Amino acid sequence: MAHTSAPVRNGHPLHPGKNDVGLRNGFSKNGQHLHHTKGGLYKRPFTESFEQAPLYVAVLTYMGFGVVTLFGYFRDFLRAWGFEKCNLAQEREEQKDFVPLYQDFENFYTRNLYMRVRDNWNRPICSLPGPQFDLMERVSDDYNWTFRHTGKVIDGVINMGSYNYLGFAENDPTFLTSVEESNEKYGSGVCSTRQEMGNLDIHEELEKLVATFLGVESAMTFGMGFATNAMNIPALVGKGCLILSDELNHTSLVLGARLSGSTIRVFKHNNMQSLEKLLRDAVVHGQPRSHRPWKKILIIVEGIYSMEGSIVRLPEIIALKKKYKAYLYLDEAHSIGAVGPTGRGVVEFFELDPRDIDVLMGTFTKSFGSSGGYIAGKKELVDFLRLHSHSAVYATSMSPPVAEQILRSMKCIMGLDGTTIGIQRVRRLAENTRYFRQRLNEMGFIIYGHEESPVVPLLLFMPGKVGAFAREMLKRKIGVVVVGFPATPITEARARFCVSAAHTTPMLDKVLNALDELGDHLVLKYSRHTRSSRPELYDETSFEMDD
Amino acid sequence: MNTVRSLCLTPGSVMTSPLSVDMMDVKRFKEYISWLYYQYLLVTCSYVLEPWEQSIFNTVLLTVVAMVVYTAYVFIPIHIRLALEFFSSLCGGQHESTVAIIS
Numbered sequence A: 001m002a003h004t005s006a007p008v009r010n011g012h013p014l015h016p017g018k019n020d021v022g023l024r025n026g027f028s029k030n031g032q033h034l035h036h037t038k039g040g041l042y043k044r045p046f047t048e049s050f051e052q053a054p055l056y057v058a059v060l061t062y063m064g065f066g067v068v069t070l071f072g073y074f075r076d077f078l079r080a081w082g083f084e085k086c087n088l089a090q091e092r093e094e095q096k097d098f099v100p101l102y103q104d105f106e107n108f109y110t111r112n113l114y115m116r117v118r119d120n121w122n123r124p125i126c127s128l129p130g131p132q133f134d135l136m137e138r139v140s141d142d143y144n145w146t147f148r149h150t151g152k153v154i155d156g157v158i159n160m161g162s163y164n165y166l167g168f169a170e171n172d173p174t175f176l177t178s179v180e181e182s183n184e185k186y187g188s189g190v191c192s193t194r195q196e197m198g199n200l201d202i203h204e205e206l207e208k209l210v211a212t213f214l215g216v217e218s219a220m221t222f223g224m225g226f227a228t229n230a231m232n233i234p235a236l237v238g239k240g241c242l243i244l245s246d247e248l249n250h251t252s253l254v255l256g257a258r259l260s261g262s263t264i265r266v267f268k269h270n271n272m273q274s275l276e277k278l279l280r281d282a283v284v285h286g287q288p289r290s291h292r293p294w295k296k297i298l299i300i301v302e303g304i305y306s307m308e309g310s311i312v313r314l315p316e317i318i319a320l321k322k323k324y325k326a327y328l329y330l331d332e333a334h335s336i337g338a339v340g341p342t343g344r345g346v347v348e349f350f351e352l353d354p355r356d357i358d359v360l361m362g363t364f365t366k367s368f369g370s371s372g373g374y375i376a377g378k379k380e381l382v383d384f385l386r387l388h389s390h391s392a393v394y395a396t397s398m399s400p401p402v403a404e405q406i407l408r409s410m411k412c413i414m415g416l417d418g419t420t421i422g423i424q425r426v427r428r429l430a431e432n433t434r435y436f437r438q439r440l441n442e443m444g445f446i447i448y449g450h451e452e453s454p455v456v457p458l459l460l461f462m463p464g465k466v467g468a469f470a471r472e473m474l475k476r477k478i479g480v481v482v483v484g485f486p487a488t489p490i491t492e493a494r495a496r497f498c499v500s501a502a503h504t505t506p507m508l509d510k511v512l513n514a515l516d517e518l519g520d521h522l523v524l525k526y527s528r529h530t531r532s533s534r535p536e537l538y539d540e541t542s543f544e545m546d547d
Numbered sequence B: 001m002n003t004v005r006s007l008c009l010t011p012g013s014v015m016t017s018p019l020s021v022d023m024m025d026v027k028r029f030k031e032y033i034s035w036l037y038y039q040y041l042l043v044t045c046s047y048v049l050e051p052w053e054q055s056i057f058n059t060v061l062l063t064v065v066a067m068v069v070y071t072a073y074v075f076i077p078i079h080i081r082l083a084l085e086f087f088s089s090l091c092g093g094q095h096e097s098t099v100a101i102i103s
Helices: A018-023 A055-080 A108-120 A177-186 A201-214 A225-236 A251-260 A272-285 A314-324 A379-388 A390-394 A400-414 A421-443 A463-475 A505-521 B018-043 B051-102
Strands: A132-139 A148-159 A218-222 A242-246 A263-267 A297-302 A327-331 A359-363 A373-377 A455-459 A481-483 A494-498
Touching: A055 A108, A055 A463, A055 B018, A055 B051, A108 A463, A148 A505, A177 A400, A201 A218, A201 A373, A201 A400, A218 A225, A218 A379, A218 A390, A225 A251, A225 A297, A225 A327, A225 A359, A225 A373, A225 A379, A225 A390, A242 A251, A242 A272, A251 A297, A263 A272, A272 A297, A272 A314, A297 A314, A314 A327, A373 A379, A379 A390, A400 A421, A421 A455, A421 A505, A463 A481, A463 A494, A463 A505, A463 B018
Parallel strands: A242 A263, A242 A297, A297 A327, A327 A359
Antiparallel strands: A132 A148, A218 A373, A359 A373, A455 A494, A481 A494
16 A cells, blocks of 8 residues: 655645645546545545445345334234233233333334344353354254253354454463462452552552553553443533534443533534534534533544444544544544554554543453553543542452453563564454455455454344354354344344454454355345445535435 | 254255266255245345244235236236227327328
8 A cells, every 4th residue: 555645735634725736636647546635634545435235135124124023013912912922021910000110112122033033142152252262052942032051062163253353362371470470469359449448559550551552641540441431421521511422432432421411412423524513513602502612522432433343533533623622532442452553553543643632541351351441641631530530439440460461461562571472463463354354355245344443344234144144154163243233223234253363364264265155145245346325525625414 | 053944055065976967956956946945034034933923924925926916917918908909099090080181
């Protein structure tokens, strides 16, 4: 991929200067295609694709849902009139006249579609979730209402669902000696919160290391990744502040935003024109009725969106944030350790300065093989959070062996343990990602997301194929995660693959061959390489959208 | 595993023996038909239904299709004949009237 040599421009990054007329549409005079560099903000081309399926696929998907809904009504009728035994929670006879305790209609979808294909989720694993795992076989006699284990173990199932990006989910004793020692020294429970007796020296060491890793002044760690978002956003913003959150943000961010009591406005996924419009409206009109200026404007985005595999357009967001004087909260749960030449996340991926981002948040669950979350940034911010975060006051702090695992994996990635294992794994992940995505594109599947994101959603569309795909893959000893409505839009059910540095090329080849076979058997290769319904943003500065 | 009818077809690794070429073709044809049925189950999402529900759905669908085919068989020739007569009477009638005026 050639680096584009964009000349130095005057004026604002989003509005190229007058002497760039020849380069405005992305074509320079000597015929070299510049891709979408947005006035020099991007050092490399940013290639994402969200191809739309042919129309008949959407029609057939709706038809499939229609058939299942009709049969759902039919079965509900049979259950209500006693022709069939009801396996769900029901109210007691004495309480029939009370206000209903169980909302029947909300569970319609769960009862009538999810239950029928439920055997593809919550599968019990009985080994380490590394690149391969062992699965306990279970069968159902009454169409997934109850399961029983046969006692047999299916071993050597290739794991394409765990967020094990750098392969640190390992149980090799040679790597885990320091974790064992810390368990012997501290025990496994902390039994207190950060502000009381739960502040151990290992936490201080970890926080210094995280700050060095990210290139910021200071960091604070928490015991749970979800709680990091949910408990810290209310500490940072409150009533009278504005939160601009991406359409597809994770539930933890949405929960934190709602708990804070601020006004929330949602912009279209990764769409900078939508964000700029909202920012302009916020700055110009202020708060809804009083028109006073907002106390704070916080933009909340994620590094990699795990359902789409898309990477945030960080350079443009930073340019917007500086122009409109807003704050940025970046949730790097999936991208820390997984993108960037040395695994430092999306900030390094776009070659930006970490000091430009106000609140850097991330989790240790995915790339570090541990659990917990962190918030990093300027020293004043982190000192404020140490006092005011709900998590610091009320939640138990991180367990010492867990903290030691993060320390050892982070040192491994940075190379501080004297080996090159870490950087080799980061490079291996990038290679695996590129190889996997390239082969899938060649085969003709519809893949969403950025070409360098290790999360690969493969679109299945029809609800019948969702169940069939997962079962057939398990028959071939490959474990995949399939997702349907309501976690995704109704027509876009998908299988989500998470590439790992621990996957060897033979494993990936086995998966790819199985996918090739299944793609023909189930008819999943819908790609026609056409434009998608999501707007591709070229060098336009305004974009009329019908909201 | 689940007691849903799951058709596991292995991709054809056909061993041909000179005597049973016909049998191989018939087998391949039957496999193809069952693959088509599997596609029908997936596309209409009958794959997730229990066998008795699938039977009900197939019966209803076949009945509707049979009625459509019967109606088409009975009515389309009559409609086409009437339409042709209508248009020919228009053009033919015009031709006759011009002939009448000239002569």
